[in-house]
Amino acid sequence: MTRASTFTASLPHWLQGRPLPEALATDEERMALVHELADLNWRAGNGGPFAALVLDSASGELIAAGVNVVLASGLSSAHAEVVALSLAQTTLGGWDLGGRSLELVVNWRPCAMCYGATIWSGVRRLVIAGSGPECEELTGFDEGPVRDDWREQLEARGISVTSDVLRDGALRTFAEYGGSASTVYNARRA
Amino acid sequence: MTRASTFTASLPHWLQGRPLPEALATDEERMALVHELADLNWRAGNGGPFAALVLDSASGELIAAGVNVVLASGLSSAHAEVVALSLAQTTLGGWDLGGRSLELVVNWRPCAMCYGATIWSGVRRLVIAGSGPECEELTGFDEGPVRDDWREQLEARGISVTSDVLRDGALRTFAEYGGSASTVYNARRA
Numbered sequence: 001m002t003r004a005s006t007f008t009a010s011l012p013h014w015l016q017g018r019p020l021p022e023a024l025a026t027d028e029e030r031m032a033l034v035h036e037l038a039d040l041n042w043r044a045g046n047g048g049p050f051a052a053l054v055l056d057s058a059s060g061e062l063i064a065a066g067v068n069v070v071l072a073s074g075l076s077s078a079h080a081e082v083v084a085l086s087l088a089q090t091t092l093g094g095w096d097l098g099g100r101s102l103e104l105v106v107n108w109r110p111c112a113m114c115y116g117a118t119i120w121s122g123v124r125r126l127v128i129a130g131s132g133p134e135c136e137e138l139t140g141f142d143e144g145p146v147r148d149d150w151r152e153q154l155e156a157r158g159i160s161v162t163s164d165v166l167r168d169g170a171l172r173t174f175a176e177y178g179g180s181a182s183t184v185y186n187a188r189r190a
Numbered sequence: 191m192t193r194a195s196t197f198t199a200s201l202p203h204w205l206q207g208r209p210l211p212e213a214l215a216t217d218e219e220r221m222a223l224v225h226e227l228a229d230l231n232w233r234a235g236n237g238g239p240f241a242a243l244v245l246d247s248a249s250g251e252l253i254a255a256g257v258n259v260v261l262a263s264g265l266s267s268a269h270a271e272v273v274a275l276s277l278a279q280t281t282l283g284g285w286d287l288g289g290r291s292l293e294l295v296v297n298w299r300p301c302a303m304c305y306g307a308t309i310w311s312g313v314r315r316l317v318i319a320g321s322g323p324e325c326e327e328l329t330g331f332d333e334g335p336v337r338d339d340w341r342e343q344l345e346a347r348g349i350s351v352t353s354d355v356l357r358d359g360a361l362r363t364f365a366e367y368g369g370s371a372s373t374v375y376n377a378r379r380a
Contacts, residue, residue, distance in 0.1 A: 075276050077311075
């Protein structure tokens, strides 16, 4: 066995070739793009029905767009949030996005892993479509153990939270995914 | 601005060129290698004083060795656990390590992000040197919000936890790191 010394994740071809706006002015415009990419993503078979954007909160400049590529990359950590944050850091040239006021926009409350990844990235704002049990109920994914005071813990670290932006659009995507024959990749072959 | 469409993390050169054992029989042998790599890693300036291994629990076969390369890769998620798990998945060719009984060995309880990453990877066992506040106190790192019942949550998902393996070795590394002038990369330039 030759042990790997490098790992890589890439956006799917359909997203690499897709023209994206330079900037998005409102939370609703930002979330509408998230919903569109999340829906395209699971139908293309790259991974789960999740997408995330990193933007400049003030100007709306779009820094990175990510989707879940767990299946395409073979990496269990390649969730939409990790992909978007990592691409933003690659584009901007460093691990700390805190040099300007950037935000992460995603179509549900991040899972246990992505919750931590959000904190370490340096973004100052998290915008989500919702945060209840509906995501797990509709998709079958385990979102993992997160503290009940998850929002206060983010705010204590200087990350504001805006929720319920285009909530119905997220639920629609999850319901359509849940009704399909797609792989729900909770690990351990369970 | 050209947006990145790929991100990559690699082991540092000193680790890529280092001969590693094919297998490690006991928890103590496995943790001793973790401590050695963690200590070398921060001194080389690649990132924090953290290392992680993925091994076959029964045979001790070493599948992957990872270290924290946040500084070297420019990716805030490139913690030792994510690196080791991602390299193991790259070597074995898939996102689910649950096809055999693999374990993650790391020199403290994983941070909030790596805690979730451990769950999604498919490993069946987590071996740590310790889990108290000493890591944060000695190094200055924020480990993030984790539930008080973190261990039970892992065990409910089929991941057993073994703690306090060579605990003193971890504390020694953290204390030496904490006494140095190394970058503590809690984001947001804080």
